Amino acid sequence: MTILVTGARGNVGRRVLARLHAAGRPVRASSRTPGELDAPAGVDVVPLDLNRPETFDAALDGVDQAFLYAEPDGAKELFAAAARAGVRHAVLLSSSTVGGPGAATDPLGQFHAAVEESLAASALSATVLRPGAFAGNAYGWSAAIRGGQPVRLPYARAHTVPVHEDDIADVAVAALGDPAVAGRILTLSGPESLSFTEQIGVLADLLGREIPVHELTREEAVEEMGRFMPPLVLASLLGHWAAAVDRPARIEDTVERITGRPARTFRQWAEEHLGAFTPAGG
Numbered sequence: 001m002t003i004l005v006t007g008a009r010g011n012v013g014r015r016v017l018a019r020l021h022a023a024g025r026p027v028r029a030s031s032r033t034p035g036e037l038d039a040p041a042g043v044d045v046v047p048l049d050l051n052r053p054e055t056f057d058a059a060l061d062g063v064d065q066a067f068l069y070a071e072p073d074g075a076k077e078l079f080a081a082a083a084r085a086g087v088r089h090a091v092l093l094s095s096s097t098v099g100g101p102g103a104a105t106d107p108l109g110q111f112h113a114a115v116e117e118s119l120a121a122s123a124l125s126a127t128v129l130r131p132g133a134f135a136g137n138a139y140g141w142s143a144a145i146r147g148g149q150p151v152r153l154p155y156a157r158a159h160t161v162p163v164h165e166d167d168i169a170d171v172a173v174a175a176l177g178d179p180a181v182a183g184r185i186l187t188l189s190g191p192e193s194l195s196f197t198e199q200i201g202v203l204a205d206l207l208g209r210e211i212p213v214h215e216l217t218r219e220e221a222v223e224e225m226g227r228f229m230p231p232l233v234l235a236s237l238l239g240h241w242a243a244a245v246d247r248p249a250r251i252e253d254t255v256e257r258i259t260g261r262p263a264r265t266f267r268q269w270a271e272e273h274l275g276a277f278t279p280a281g282g
């Protein structure tokens with residue numbers, strides 16, 4: 001029987017796919033545009049659009065476990081199709097914004113909560129992963145840092161507990177097929193709370209040079225970040241960051257409990273991805 005990995009081009013999904021494949025577990029990858037998916041050799045790649053229920057049955061044929069991305073439109077139909085297909089366990093990539101402060105009015109919290117509610121109302125056995133901020137969000141600073149420009153951001157002293165995407169993938173793979181975590185909600189974080197300024201400081205230390213930070217006002221952030229981010233997502237993020245200024249965030253021990261080893265640090269993520277912050281040839 002096969003494990004379906006949705007979002008297999010994503011930061012987390014591609015890591016889940018690689019781990020399952022390397023472990024020799026039968027795996028199928030899906031994408032809205034399967035032709036663009038660079039899956040490991042021998043992996044079955046199928047079309048699946050989480051918003052288009054007509055794509056569900058074929059993608060789920062013969063599947064008994066699934067790693068699922070959260071998409072409210074079509075979630076109910078997806079879970080019903082998965083139950084019909086005989087999926088015995090699903091792992092959902094949700095978000096710690098569900099159940100966080102102000103979740104009921106937070107657009108990101110509502111988005112993920114809607115999917116979690118559909119899942120809970122379905123016949124599927126499932127494990128829900130609720131990671132906080134990904135370490136990879138630091139990619140958002142990479143163009144400025146590569147170009148020697150100041151990093152422009154609001155709420156520079158806001159804290160997150162960046163979680164390494166490899167840790168999310170490790171927990172997802174451990175949870176797939178583990179009856180001990182079926183029905184559980186696993187909130188994930190990294191091992192240390194760091195402000196954005198401190199995260200940029202880690203990158204500066206590794207690069208061996210200062211990285212100036214230009215703190216934007218909220219209004220400036222709405223104007224600058226609104227050029228590439230949907231307004232509701234931006235409003236949600238600004239709300240979270242405003243509330244997190246000078247407030248170290250809660251550290252979860254889930255990664256260590258599930259995988260048996262400490263969560264990876266932001267510094268480790270930065271060391272592994274330093275090339276993205278370094279000018280070509282530099």
Ligand SMILES: NC(=O)c1ccc[n+]([C@@H]2O[C@H](COP(=O)([O-])OP(=O)(O)OC[C@H]3O[C@@H](n4cnc5c(N)ncnc54)[C@H](OP(=O)(O)O)[C@@H]3O)[C@@H](O)[C@H]2O)c1
Nearest residue numbers: 007008009010011012031032049050051095131132133134
């Ligand atoms: N960044 C954070 O700090 C953070 C924190 C907590 C939770 N999250 C959640 O984690 C998820 C993002 O994870 P990521 O960074 O791994 O993703 P990502 O790199 O942004 O990739 C998104 C993936 O989702 C797939 N996808 C998007 N819409 C789809 C649709 N309608 N049907 C099928 N597949 C679809 C894409 O697949 P194709 O394009 O190949 O179809 C792609 O593989 C989001 O749900 C986000 O809210 C993020």
